[in-house]
Amino acid sequence: MVNLVWNEEDAKKFYIAQGREEGLQKGRQEGRQEGKMETLLENIRNLMETLHLSAESAMDALGISPEKQKEFEPLI
Secondary structure: OOOOOOHHHHHHHHHHHHHHHHHHHHHHHHHHHHHHHHHHHHHHHHHHHHHOOOHHHHHHHHOOOHHHHHHHHHHO
């Protein structure tokens, strides 16, 4: 026979730790995504400056899809 004892304090600690870990994972993922966006923006600007390309040409050169280009246009 298995004797399970519900310990509310241990349950709270478990769920808090689980929530914290999920939050950290989400934060890391968002941070990586922001870093990628910043790097792409920097690369676009560098191509525009050094090669005198338009924003669209720079994004084409980087292989950025037309859908993604629309997201970047207001940020450049």
